[in-house]
Amino acid sequence: MGSGKVTTGSAPFDFQGKHVTVAGLGVSGIPAAKALHARGAIVTVVNDGDDARSREQAAGLEALGITVRLGDGATLPEGTELIVTTPGWQPGKPLFQAAAEAGVPVWGDVELAWRLRGPDAAPWLAVTGTNGKTTTVRMLAAILEAAGLRTAAVGNIGVSLLDVVLGEETYDVLAVELSSYQLHWAPSLRAHSAAVLNLAPDHLDWHGSMEAYAADKGRIYAGNQVACVYNVADKATEDLVREADVEEGCRAIGFTLGTPGPSQLGVVDGILVDRAFVENRQKNAQELAEVSDVRPPAPHNIANALAAAALARAFGVPAQAVRDGLRSFRPDAHRIEHVADLDGVAYVDDSKATNTHAAQASLAAYESIVWIAGGLAKGATFDELVAASAKHLRAVVLIGADRALIREALARHAPEVPVVDLDRTDTGAMLQAVTEAKRLAVAGDTVLLAPACASMDMFTNYNQRGDAFATAVGELRA
Structure with a gap:
């Protein structure tokens, strides 16, 4: 397929006859290996695992x-x-240490996709942040589609960028979700516009420190052409904009749940408004949508909608498309998903809240909560989360391997809140947790699964955990 030489704005790299090692199989490793092989590279894939699935993929x-x-x-x-690596491989792995000593460059799958783009490739509108990435990218794609643009939600959302970049379908613009892992290995990426939604401690075991984690998130702003979108309520995101090396004329655009200032999007009297992409932004504002057009209208989800709108407006999308896109959008499962109402109590599945920042946003959305929490803490601490959320808690049910960390934070910051500590990590624990939550809740409460932890101690992933919650609620209804 062609000469194998790539010249798409980054330094050309002739893959023909080059020895390239792909680190890892899976959603990004396999397309990378195939793409490199097709361009004449001599490809070796290395993988830590040697299970039945890996052997099937290897064959x-x-x-x-x-x-x-x-x-x-x-x-x-x-x-x-x-080396082309899949996102999950940590920088400190011996393979990368050996590469550094040998002077071998390391790219991620995003870097490879960026370098393999054709000369007329669609620009990227990129999104990162500790929480809300997938929802924001899907909202953005819905808005772009409402404007009549050919687009797709791709990247860390589960759709390989390589498959999209090298596929036959053409696009006007791509809505791209990028994780801190992917950004770490993507030095050449230059987006049309990008947003960092928020920053909170997460994946510190991978990055080594909060500073390194933030720096990798900030890479998304490098070389932005039109807009660097930041969260007014999260100064760390604005700091990343200030530090970014962007193209001349690129603007800093804030989003806020309050009244927006010039060059910001915000909320006024239940209306999402734009004071960034209008004439005379010192005096004028453009109505975009109503808060009720956002589903669900929880505060953090309204912030997601504003960030998506900012990126779409940076690309020239009209206001009506923002409204129409938000109205057509439906959130993915396990993201503050209403499961059922039983005896006046709402049951809500936010299994996707796998860290403290996401859980805090979820807990802030309801007045009186019986909270189901716990799992793998990933190095997190829970004092700030519990202190901020204590006023919303009627009771707490704890599950999972690291539940003691949450229990201890509750003892320090919410000692009056009843706690049920389930000393089990089997998948059947969810039915007992929901049963206990039902016993503790009264009419008007919300039983909220927002674990603030990863799921792998008990479940395959957060989806399975959320499904277990919904199944347990269903058994209570029977």
Whole structure:
């Protein structure tokens, strides 16, 4: 397929005959290996795991002539001239240390996709942040579609950027979700416009420090052409804009749940308004949508909608498309999803709240809560979360491996709140947790699954955890 030479705004890289190592299989590793192989590279895939799924994936690649080494992700293959890594591989892994010592560059799958873009490739509107990325990107895609643009929600949302960039379908613009992992390995990325939604401690075991985590998030602003979108309520995001090296004329655009100032989007009397992409923004504002057009209209979700609107407006989308896109948008499962009402009590599944920042936003959306929490803490602490949310808590039910950390924070900051500590980490614990929550709740309360923790101690992922919650609620209804 072509000469193998790529010249798309980054330094050209001729893959023909080059020895390239792909680190990891899965959603991004397999497309990377195939794309490199198709461009004449001599590809070796290394993977830590050697299970049945990995062996099946390896067989498919080996049939194409790609070498796969399972169970050995630490050793740098001899002759490697470039590593392309999947997002989850930590920078401190021996493979990357060996690469650094040998002077071998490391790209992520996003970097590879960026370099393989064609000369007429669609611009990227990029989104990152600790929480809300997927919802914001899907809102953005809905708004762009409402404007009649050919678009797709891609990236960390579960759709391989490589597959989209190299596919036959053409787009006017892409709505791209990027994780801190992906940004760490994407030095050449230059978006049309980008947003950092918020910053809170997360994945510190991967990045090593909050400073390193924030710096990787901030990479999304590098080289922005039109707008760097930040959260007025989160100064750390504005600081990243101030530090960014952008193209001349690129503007800082804030979003706020309050009344917006010039060059901001915000909320006035239940209306989402734009004072950034209007004539005479010192005096004028453009109505975009009503708060009621956002589903669900929880505060953090309104912030997501404003960020999506800001990126769409930066791309020239008319106000009506913002309204129409938000009205057509439906949130994914397990994101503050209303499951049922039983005896005047609402049951809400926010299993996607896998860290303290997401859980705090979820807890702030309801007045009186029986909170189901716990799981894998990923190095997080819970004092700030509990202190901020104590006034909303009627009771707490704890599950999971690191529940003691939450219990101790509750003892310090909400000692009057009843706590049920379920000493079990099997999947059946969810039915007991929901049963206990039902016993503790009274009419008008919300039983909220917002674990503030990862799920892998008890479940395959947060989706399975949320499904278990919904199933348990269903059994109570029977």
